Amino acid sequence: MAATARLGVLILPEHPGRSVLEVWRRAEGLGFAHAWVPDHLTWRTPRDEPWFDALTTLTAAAAVTNRIGLGTLVASPNFRHPVLLAKQTMAVDQLSEGRFILGVGAGARDLDNTELGAPVPSTVERGDRFGEFARLLDLLLRNHSTTFHGRHYTAEDVNLAPGCVRRPRSPLAIAAAGPRGMRLAAELGDMWITTGDAARPGWRTDDEAFATWARQLDRLAAACATSGRTPRRLVHLSRVTDAPYASPDRLADVVGRCGELGFTDVVVPYPREDGIFAGDQRAFEKAVLPLVCGGGTRCESE
Numbered sequence: 001m002a003a004t005a006r007l008g009v010l011i012l013p014e015h016p017g018r019s020v021l022e023v024w025r026r027a028e029g030l031g032f033a034h035a036w037v038p039d040h041l042t043w044r045t046p047r048d049e050p051w052f053d054a055l056t057t058l059t060a061a062a063a064v065t066n067r068i069g070l071g072t073l074v075a076s077p078n079f080r081h082p083v084l085l086a087k088q089t090m091a092v093d094q095l096s097e098g099r100f101i102l103g104v105g106a107g108a109r110d111l112d113n114t115e116l117g118a119p120v121p122s123t124v125e126r127g128d129r130f131g132e133f134a135r136l137l138d139l140l141l142r143n144h145s146t147t148f149h150g151r152h153y154t155a156e157d158v159n160l161a162p163g164c165v166r167r168p169r170s171p172l173a174i175a176a177a178g179p180r181g182m183r184l185a186a187e188l189g190d191m192w193i194t195t196g197d198a199a200r201p202g203w204r205t206d207d208e209a210f211a212t213w214a215r216q217l218d219r220l221a222a223a224c225a226t227s228g229r230t231p232r233r234l235v236h237l238s239r240v241t242d243a244p245y246a247s248p249d250r251l252a253d254v255v256g257r258c259g260e261l262g263f264t265d266v267v268v269p270y271p272r273e274d275g276i277f278a279g280d281q282r283a284f285e286k287a288v289l290p291l292v293c294g295g296g297t298r299c300e301s302e
Contacts (some may be wrong), residue, residue: 004256004259004260005255005258005259005263005264005265005266006033006034006264006265006266007032007033007255007265007266007267007268007288007291007292008032008033008034008035008036008069008234008265008266008267008268009027009030009032009034009035009036009267009268009269009270009288010035010036010037010038010073010236010238010267010268010269010270010277011023011024011027011035011036011037011270012037012038012043012045012051012269012270012272012277013037013038013051013052013053013054013057014045014049014050014051014052014272015050015052016050016052020052020057020060020061021060021061021064023270024060024061024064024065024068025064025065027065027068027270028065028066028067028068030285030288030289030292031288031289031292032068032288032292033068033069033265033292034068034069034070034071034101034265034267035061035068035069035070035071036070036071036072036073036103036267037054037057037058037061037071037072037073038054038072038073038074039054039055039072039073039074039075039076039080040054040110040111040112041079041111041112041115041116042111042112042115044275044276045275045276054072054075055072055075055088055092058070058071058072058092058100059091059092059095062092062095062096062099062100063095065096065099067099068099069099069100069101070092070096070099070100070101071100071101071102071103071173072101072102072103072104073103073173073175073193073236073267074103074104074105074173074175074193075102075103075104075105076104076105076106076107076108076112076130076133077106077107077126077129077130077133077152078107078108078110078112078113078116079112079113079115079116081153082133082136082137082140082153082155083136083140083153083155083158085102085137086137086140086141086158086160087160089102089137089141089164089170090141090160090162090163090164090170093164093165093166093170094162094164094165097165098164098165098166098170100164100170101170101171101173101190101191102137102141102170102171102172102173103173103174103175103191103193104130104133104134104137104172104173104174104175105130105174105175105176105181105193106126106127106129106130106175106176106181107126107130108198109126127178127180127181128151128152129152130181130184131180131184132150132151132152132153133152133153134172134174134184134188135188136148136150136153136155137172138169138172138188139155140155140158140160141160141163141164141168141169141170141172142168142169143160144159144160144161144163145157145158145159145160146158146160171190171191172188172189172190172191173189173190173191173192173193173231173232173234174188174189174191174192174193174231175192175193175194175195176192176193176194177194177197177198177199177216179219179223182216182219182220182222182223183223183226183227185220185223185231186220186223186224186226186227186229186230186231187223187227187229189231190231190232191231191232191233191234191265192220192231192232192233192234193234193235193236194213194216194233194234194235194236195235195236195238195239196209196212196213196216196235196239197212197239202239203239203240203241204239204240204241205241206240206241206254209239209240209241210257210261213235213258213261213263214261217233217261217262217263220233232264232265233262233263233264233265234263234264234265234266234267235258235263235265235266235267236267236269237254237258237266237267237268237269238269238277240254243279244268245268245271245279245283245284245287245288246283246287247283247287248286248287248290250287251268251287251288251291252287252290252291254266255291268284268288270284271283271284
């Protein structure tokens with residue numbers, strides 16, 4: 001089954017020293033349309049294992065690649081301020097010559113909160129904060145000078161020069177599963193991101209995963225009907241049972257089904273030696289190569 005969605009890859013920011021450069025060169029060489037980094041202070045890996053800053057990692061990636069799109073999957077208000085994040089976005093976008101995609105989400109109730117000593121906000125508070133976070137980012141990235149006074153954030157005459165390479169700003173990708181987030185994605189997002197049911201982490205059977213994604217796509221379509229605009233639709237396959245790249249046919253089938261369902265972009269995890277996303281590098285490359293650069297996905301950035 002030929003893929004109808006562009007294929008991307010998620011790379012954990014765990015590679016020490018200059019070894020990270022070869023990983024990003026390899027991702028581009030394989031022909032992925034885009035590559036992403038999760039933005040957390042600490043994630044699921046043991047606390048004493050390497051874990052590096054996402055925006056710094058993407059800066060290095062921008063310097064050693066030429067074509068592949070680069071993005072955060074995703075940055076959040078848990079420890080990012082929109083003014084600083086907008087400055088970082090502009091810097092990576094300039095260095096990559098317009099290949100950066102700013103992926104943002106509301107943030108989970110996790111160590112990104114507690115490591116900074118801040119109280120963990122309620123679900124309602126997280127939604128309120130995220131709406132303001134995304135709107136201020138949109139303003140900052142579109143305008144040379146921004147002043148904003150909100151409940152959660154303030155920006156006083158913030159200048160962003162020279163601005164983003166792509167106009168009016170770098171693409172904004174919004175991760176959302178609930179109705180408020182869906183409306184925000186439909187209103188502001190150039191892309192909508194999902195992994196599935198955010199309230200139920202862990203792998204699902206194919207039928208469970210695709211049923212969840214179908215319901216979410218229906219809710220997004222309703223929000224888009226109101227906003228009058230339709231963002232690209234990206235799904236990260238981290239919650240599909242069985243390694244999605246167990247074989248070329250397996251990956252082609254999953255990506256093809258995603259395209260038929262309505263997704264424009266699909267992301268698979270880059271294989272690791274052990275733990276989460278463990279997989280064989282040769283099997284991974286054998287599975288993805290038919291789908292990129294000459295396969296079903298376009299071999300280009302956004």
